[in-house]
Amino acid sequence: MSAMTVGILGGGRWGFALARAAQVAGNRAIVCTRRDTSDRPEGVEVTTDVSVLGARATLIILAVPSAVARPVATTLGDSTTGAHYVVHAVRGLSSEGLLPISTVVRQETPVKRVGALAGPVLAHDLLEDRPSVIAVASHYPEVIDSVKAAIASPSLRVSASDDLAGTEWASALVGALLVGVGFARELGVSEPLIAGLMVRALRESALMGIAAGGLEKTFYGLAGIGDLMAAMAQQDARPEVAFGQKIARGARASELAAEMGVRIEPIDLVPRVLSFARQRGIKAPVFETLATVIEGKGEVAEITAALMRS
Amino acid sequence: MNEPTIFRFNAERRDIVDEVVSRVLAEAKDPLLLLNDAAYNEIKRLEAHPGDEREQLVTFRNLARSLGRMGDGERQTKLEQLARMYAWDVAGNFDPKVYRFASRVLPSLVGGLLSPLQTMAGGGPQAALREHLVTQGPVGDIARLAQIGTIVFVPTHLSNFDSVAFGYGIERENLPPATYGAGKNLFTNPLLSFFMHNLGAYRVDRRIRHTLYKNVLKAYSCVLIERGYHSLFFPGGTRSRSGGVEEKLKLGLAGTGIEAMIRTALRGRPQKVFFVPATLNYQLTLEARTLIEDWLAEQGRARYIIDDDESTQLERVLTLVRKLLLTEGSIVLRFGDPLDPFGNRVTSDGRSIDRRGRTVDPISYVRRDGRIVMDAARDAQYTRELGEAICEEFAKNTVLMSTHLVAGAAFEKLRQAHPKSDLFGLIRHKDEVFVPRQELSRAVGELRDRAAELEDRGLLVLGPGVRKRGATELLDEAVRAWSGYHSFPVLAAQGDGYVLADTKLLLYYQNRLVVTGLGFSAAKGSLATSSGGAAKAGQEVAS
Structure with missing residues (x-):
């Protein structure tokens, strides 16, 4: 197959x-960004002009934080047509509701052939x-074929x-669970108990995912349990874990986000998915606890005791 | 206005049948499988209910026996014969003379017959239907689009009265006539059959379930759209059993819209295709009783096909129409925004626009690596998304009338009286719960006010006059409409209030509220209490 050009936003x-990954697969990659790109991989083309992506690539991968996904997608919409494929690699749901990012893309661009990337992959492994x-x-199916052609390789x-919905929800909720992992570890909760709680939390997540139109099995696949296992095994690899640890040491969520300099998706996400679950009569004690933790309310002993009882 | 394409239908009919047959044959990858499937399904069906089709049964038995011995050429010939037989059976007829006669004379006839009082009062014979059927929505835009491409009307489906009301509505608004697939059972009535047959309806035999027949139907529908014949599908498949607005669609033939567009584009002359969603809203539903019984049976998994219901009884039809005519605006045909086959909005000059208002070329959706290609899996997904867009239009163009609101308020009282009952439990408490008139009237008023709020946000529509009228007036109007039409009272007057008498019909009429989030949803097992709660949550998670 001849080399293709992959656009990355x-x-x-x-x-x-x-x-x-696209390069390794034998393709060309253009990244559109306004950031400093001095440490970029060799041979990757960079542009600040979104319209270059639309003109040169059929497949465009959206890799931005969920908070800016909408405005970025709006801009992308000006230089895409119905012939493009847009796949996002955003771990989160849109900040102004619980819309999957693929829905945001469909709302903001003329593109209909959308998809999502997820799973246990880590940036530095790919690099x-x-x-x-x-x-x-x-x-x-053609979006999947296109992504495979773009990035699949022996490595x-x-x-x-x-x-799609299940994958996006699983990916977003795993991020939230990692806060709980960090929190529990910092308090010295044993790893087996954390594992037990996470299995429960994953089931709660799956119930929410089903209510949002996803399939249960997706939560027990790469985007769910796969991502969770990888993040738990990798000490401090994900900012959500570190965030949970700092909360356990008494830091406040709002201050932490600013201090850590990264966006912690679960701060906004957890209360919203919780009300989503409540509206649909889904019992989610682990997420309830998570919300209490993030709000910085409740005594640790109480929280633990409540979880063991419920 | 140019003469609608359908006026040419008879001249083109043979040509259309030929094209359908050759298309079905070209796509038949495995003639043996298709023939076996057809023979198997037909033998099974005809053995169970041979009726007057014994000859067919023999034919298919012989076919099944001899298939194995046939050579490829012979199988191909058999396949062609069968496909041609089905194509001719499906193909409709259009007689401009009958059409002109029907459109000029029928409304007067129907109007005159059904509302003699009005006629005598000097309103003119057509006044009755004119006043009682209200049409709303972007009619002018739709008329313009009909000049640019093929219109595919996709209305909600509640009653067998729908095709009559819809047909009358589009004729009155000077919209072009549309061809549509009607169940073969409707062709058994000679009078109805004569009109339907000559007004462009094509015959769909729902009892035939094999692939070859379905392929013929799809090809027929596709060829008509390609050639510019405006069409009508009820995308819900059948009449809504629950009385609710369709929230999931079967779509079936609607997928032929994309195929028609691609095929014409590949030939270099792309035909634009516009889907026009519409809701048909009635204060009273002809077959309410039978439909809700069927729905309840289905909830208990014992579904049966309705052969004989109120709509086959002329007397009932006449009573219904008289009742409907008592209230002004008791039938509302409301058109939603036109969509392209991919669910994009369409401007009045036929341009597709995305949700941000950018113009987008619909052909771009069927390109891969720059080339226009057919892809069944992709197009099925596009059609699902079109279905979602149509459902959004259905929801916000749902017109609520007094019967729906009163049933909603009354059913909520029933639930309050029996908070722990499930759906079937609630239904069993008929003739039990008494509600004082004032209390019920207040509840109706509150429900109406919540509905008015949603109307302000563009999430639903209140029927003519519903916004202005007092709650008591709405209550009286609904009770008046029900009484005398349905065999037993829905709300039975008793002293200074009402007994919730017919719980099933209350459920039926309140089900119309479900899509707006204001009604009790049996599927969700709860009431979406917060204003617009369900509608909003639905948007939140809609993918």
């Missing part, structure tokens, strides 16, 4: 990691060509699913 580590596995979900296995 977002110049964080994640964006360049995906650009590297160093270490063998990894990534999940792609789309309702459109990156692409696993496909047609459960």
